[in-house]
Amino acid sequence: MIVLVNPRSAKWKHRVPMSILSLAALLESQYSYEIVDGNFEADLQTTLIRTLRDTNAKYLGVTVMPGPQLMQAIPITQRLKELFPHLTIVWGGYFPSLHAKVVLQSGFVDFVIRGQGELSFRELIDAMEAGASIDHIPSLSFVRNGEVIHNPKRPVTDPNTLPPMPYHRVDMKRYIGKTYLGTRTMTSHSSFGCPFLCGFCAVAAIYKSRWVGKKASSVVDEILWFKNQHGVNAVEFVDNNFFVAEKRTVEIAAGLRGQGIAWWAEARPDTLMLYSDATWRAMRESGCKMIFFGAETSSQDTLELMNKGGKQTPDMVLELAARAKEFDIIPEFSFVLGTPSDDVDGQIERDIRYIRRIKEINPRSEIVIYVFSPVFFDDADLLQKSQQFGFGFPNHLLQWLEPQWTSFDLRKQPLTPWLQPHHREQILNFERVLNARFPTVSDIKLKRWQTAILKTLGAWRYKLGFYIAPWEIRFVANRLFRYRQPEIEGL
Incomplete structure (x- = not known):
């Protein structure tokens, strides 16, 4: 057994x-x-x-x-x-x-x-x-x-060679819920790995730039099975990089079109900017409502330190915000603030100004902010630079139970020597004001009157760029009603 x-x-x-x-x-x-x-x-x-x-x-x-x-x-x-x-x-x-x-x-x-x-x-x-x-x-x-x-690593397994998941061995109704996407949403996984080697990403550290996807027909068949067997009307594709192959995306979109399935997935900005207008249109018509993008930073130097690879630039992300608006797909941009730097204060300020530019271009853009936490990717420049600043992981498994390492894993309280308490507070305060001024659409439990209160509290601070000590926002969001955190909870 x-x-x-x-x-x-x-x-x-x-x-x-x-x-x-x-x-x-x-x-x-x-x-x-x-x-x-x-x-x-x-x-x-x-x-x-x-x-x-x-x-x-x-x-x-x-x-x-x-x-x-x-x-x-x-x-x-x-x-x-x-x-x-x-x-x-x-x-x-x-x-x-x-x-x-x-x-x-x-x-x-x-x-x-x-x-x-x-x-x-x-x-x-x-x-x-x-x-x-x-x-x-x-x-x-x-x-x-x-x-x-x-023992030597196994090459990435082709998901098309694996047997189907035994969904009958779990109570599926427990995993179907109401989200921004739909009233009966569930998750699906259609590929393994990622072809890039971003130095802050555990996926890159494990898969080493390898990606293999299921055939489009298999992906569509499984989603329609969920629909027919469990009444699913929305899907979150939790692939690490769903959109690697445009041809596969087009075929999946064609298979889902007209099926009443809304969907969400993760992508790289440079990949989607290479997609044709016809593909973007097909994605939207098939039910794609939101796409998660790793924007990461406003700095080209930091992108290079991260080994982001590809052709992504800060200017490209701004263009992407406009393009997503054109096709009525909400872009969800994630940022990693507080990377190792000799000018942490300046970089945080530049990232904040950059995020504001994105919101000017496309106010519907969702912004997800993480505080940088190193990943054990031994040959990554980002980890090596972190170690040069004095960072180190625990040497014993039980040390991971200590409170500071619990917070570290959630990317909210990193134990990075270059990031001082006032830096973290600066990031969190901006995040609180931003989230009040632009409440996330993914919080379906947030009522209109609650949204109105948040927007009112955040509006003057955001307009003036005054983020210091937003206690009133913190009190309302955390005490009067619980505001969702997409960076931790997902959609």
């Missing part, structure tokens, strides 16, 4: 646990397994203890993202290893893929699978059951004689 665990990732708006389902797809009809989603467990540890005892499970697979999942996975895994010392525990996901050595040296995780885990997890179970060698299993990391061993 195998138990697959998805630790809690959010307080609400839970997504289909695709990482776990992708493992399950390779286990179907071959091994007995159970899926436990921590998002719906009041006490995940107690549930897992009971499940392990009742099923006499031999293997525990845990998917671990930085942030809330990591905070839950560490103490629970440690406790389960104490109670079930013969249980084989396998971690996968972004955090262990980037920090495999630290995870394995904890002593309570037996194996780490780096990157995609579908095939490697199945091969590991096969080898363990047969008593065979594990030395040939790609992307597997483990400890032998006190030394951490990393």
Whole structure:
């Protein structure tokens, strides 16, 4: 028996646990397994203890993202290893893929699978059951004689070669909810990886500029299956870079046109600026309502430090804001403020002025602001420069449970030596005023009178560029009614 665990990732708006389902797809009809989603467990540890005892499970697979999942996975895994010392525990996901050595040296995780885990997890179970060698299993990391061993990475798996997700093994209605896009929204994943090597991105650190997408016909078939079986009328494509291939996008748009499906996805500015007007029009007519773009910064030098690649420039993003307006698609621009610099104050000011220019060009543009947190991408210039300023990651897994590292993972309170408290306050104050002046359309619970209050409070500050100590906005947004944070909660 195998138990697959998805630790809690959010307080609400839970997504289909695709990482776990992708493992399950390779286990179907071959091994007995159970899926436990921590998002719906009041006490995940107690549930897992009971499940392990009742099923006499031999293997525990845990998917671990930085942030809330990591905070839950560490103490629970440690406790389960104490109670079930013969249980084989396998971690996968972004955090262990980037920090495999630290995870394995904890002593309570037996194996780490780096990157995609579908095939490697199945091969590991096969080898363990047969008593065979594990030395040939790609992307597997483990400890032998006190030394951490990393088997060579597996090439990116073509999603078209994988079996369908066993959606029947989870309660799908739990993952369908009301969003800005539609009354019955769910998530879907149509590709793996990204062809670029941005130095702040965990995807780039793992996939190393590789991208493989599902065939357009398969993507459309799955979405229409969701519609017919579960009444879905909106989809968030959570691909790391959905729009890599224009031909595929056109075919997906053609398949979704007239189906009553609204959709959202992520893109690079330079990729979409190369798309033809006909493709933009087809996307909108097929139901595309919003696209997330990594604008990142107002500085070309910072883009180069980030190794953003491609042909993206700050001026191009301004052109993109205008083009999206022309085709009635809302651009959602994310920015990473507070990157390592000898002129942090000046760069933050320039980024703020740049964001204001975007709002002038297209007031409907959504702005998502992150405070820069380094990613363990060992050969990235951005990490190396961060280390030159004195930044370093924890050397022990349990250190990640300390409060400052919890905030670090949410990109709100980075432990970066060059960013002082007043810098962080400057960024957050601007964000509060901006969000009050332009409340996000994704907050469907925000009533008209609440929106009016926020706009009134934010208008004079935004007009005067006065962002210092917006206590009145903070009180209203956080105390009188809870304002959503798309950078943490999604749509």
